[in-house]
Amino acid sequence: MTTEETLTLANDLLVNWVWSAESNRPEPNRLDVRLLSSTDLMPMVVGLRVQRLGYLAAITGLDPGPESDEMEVLYHFCAGQAVVTLRVSIPRVGGAVATLSDVIPSAEAYERELSEMFGVAVTGLRKPQHLYLPDDWPDGVYPLLKDADLSALPAAMPAALPNISKE
Amino acid sequence: MEVENKQQVNRFTVPIGPQHPALKEPGHFLITVEGEIVTDATVRLGYAHRGIERAVEERSWVQSMYILERVCGICSHIHATAYALGVEKLAEVEVPPRAQAIRVLVAEMERIHSHLLWLGVAAHEAGFDTLFMYSWRDRETVMDLLEGLTGNRVNYSANVLGGVKCDVDEAQADAIRQGLEFLEERTHHYLNVVTTDALFLQRTRGVGTMTRTQAELLGATGPTARASGVKRDVRVDAPYAAYDDYPAHMVIETNGDLEARFVVRIKELFESYRIIREVLDTLPPGELTARMPRRVKAGETISRVEAPRGELFYFIKSNGTDQPERIRVRTPTICNMASVVRLAVGHQLADVPMILVGIDPCFSCNDRMVIVEGANAERRSWTWEDLRQYGIEHYHQQSA
Numbered sequence: 305m306t307t308e309e310t311l312t313l314a315n316d317l318l319v320n321w322v323w324s325a326e327s328n329r330p331e332p333n334r335l336d337v338r339l340l341s342s343t344d345l346m347p348m349v350v351g352l353r354v355q356r357l358g359y360l361a362a363i364t365g366l367d368p369g370p371e372s373d374e375m376e377v378l379y380h381f382c383a384g385q386a387v388v389t390l391r392v393s394i395p396r397v398g399g400a401v402a403t404l405s406d407v408i409p410s411a412e413a414y415e416r417e418l419s420e421m422f423g424v425a426v427t428g429l430r431k432p433q434h435l436y437l438p439d440d441w442p443d444g445v446y447p448l449l450k451d452a453d454l455s456a457l458p459a460a461m462p463a464a465l466p467n468i469s470k471e
Numbered sequence: 472m473e474v475e476n477k478q479q480v481n482r483f484t485v486p487i488g489p490q491h492p493a494l495k496e497p498g499h500f501l502i503t504v505e506g507e508i509v510t511d512a513t514v515r516l517g518y519a520h521r522g523i524e525r526a527v528e529e530r531s532w533v534q535s536m537y538i539l540e541r542v543c544g545i546c547s548h549i550h551a552t553a554y555a556l557g558v559e560k561l562a563e564v565e566v567p568p569r570a571q572a573i574r575v576l577v578a579e580m581e582r583i584h585s586h587l588l589w590l591g592v593a594a595h596e597a598g599f600d601t602l603f604m605y606s607w608r609d610r611e612t613v614m615d616l617l618e619g620l621t622g623n624r625v626n627y628s629a630n631v632l633g634g635v636k637c638d639v640d641e642a643q644a645d646a647i648r649q650g651l652e653f654l655e656e657r658t659h660h661y662l663n664v665v666t667t668d669a670l671f672l673q674r675t676r677g678v679g680t681m682t683r684t685q686a687e688l689l690g691a692t693g694p695t696a697r698a699s700g701v702k703r704d705v706r707v708d709a710p711y712a713a714y715d716d717y718p719a720h721m722v723i724e725t726n727g728d729l730e731a732r733f734v735v736r737i738k739e740l741f742e743s744y745r746i747i748r749e750v751l752d753t754l755p756p757g758e759l760t761a762r763m764p765r766r767v768k769a770g771e772t773i774s775r776v777e778a779p780r781g782e783l784f785y786f787i788k789s790n791g792t793d794q795p796e797r798i799r800v801r802t803p804t805i806c807n808m809a810s811v812v813r814l815a816v817g818h819q820l821a822d823v824p825m826i827l828v829g830i831d832p833c834f835s836c837n838d839r840m841v842i843v844e845g846a847n848a849e850r851r852s853w854t855w856e857d858l859r860q861y862g863i864e865h866y867h868q869q870s871a
Contacts, residue, residue: 331560333709361775361784362799364797366788382775382782385709387773389773409689410809412809413808414805421524435516436517438517447525448524448525452525
């Protein structure tokens, strides 16, 4: 399948045919699908798997900052040159997404990272513990949120960081 | 007479790491064994997590390049390449073909050094220290060539946004050709050793076997996946930089065991030698850099490259200023780590180190905070200034 065929099929499957969603083509090899509801995520992923449209390459959390109420979670599926991105909007505080690890076992690591770095609850995750952050990391501090207050961390944590960037 | 077996099957949980002589980098494994056989394994990462994704959000595009290149000490060039290609796409900057070709050149030399490094570590884990020492001796050849080309052995800093810093002249090209000739001969020897040495094969053949379906389900990538027959190589599937002009051929094995992972990586070395020679023979003339704006147009892009360990994925978002809004780095080791935990089950405990090194794990890639923990459990961190001062005093004492 060429890149164009892959992206057309993905667009037909996700936007025109089964679910109502918005899509655009930011780059020739990319299709961005904006989900209207986060409950569509799981059936859409199953749809992509059934059609063998690529593998889950990464999950990206995207926080626009405290002035917004919402943040986005991006699921990137790659097939050859083609990249299909499913964009799910969730509340910035207390947001949740369903786990994909029942369908795609390799999603577990990305979801644990997403959950500890952005405070997104991933429902159904078998091991919700920290993957990268220390066991004694304080609750409620999510380091990749734009307004994360890292000064609240124990003295051992990177309070020194802002000083480096000023130099 | 019936002999009663009084031996009880005891279940033990063996913690390995974070600091352990068998691990070259920190990682914590909890391995449950019944007798010698592994029945469960879990992994805990993050001991080399340095908060790089957060750090780059507070720095300029140029400064971020410097940090991202330090995600990994083994594959520094490929991180910088993935980042530079993405940012250049966002800024709509056309990079001169000579620069793209030199990026490929350095990337393939890096692959050689990485695969030879891995060969040594893997041989060492198998107890074959002669192979370890020979392969690391030979690796010095390519390290010297990289130093001659870029000035550095490890973090080469060959990339800048908009091009490359270093050029290749005829004398350097000849030195590289000569070095490759030596390495090619040695690589034939290594391929012969890992496929014929009876003792070594006992540690690799049929050990840690992963089928193609398993590899796909567990999300394996790079040589680990290709050794199980998964046809996936970003250089071939989605050529970047100058791989359109210097196409790579995919090396596939189907056995999926440790031996296949050795064979795939060693055969990839021949592929790298061929690509480097082609680049040197047909290096396009012209400039090395294009002008790069300080501010990068708002937008998002995805940049995928083939690192020595597999697919490296960068998601880059710009908000139109001189600092990135968000950079997501997904390194190949995290993709392959799930396979280690799964494959270890059913094997002897002694095979676990081999299965772990079989994926060529890179914990620094994986994790991305300096915390110094004292014996009295008092925790503190060293600031940049503390580390600098320590370095100065240390070398003063040494020279005194």
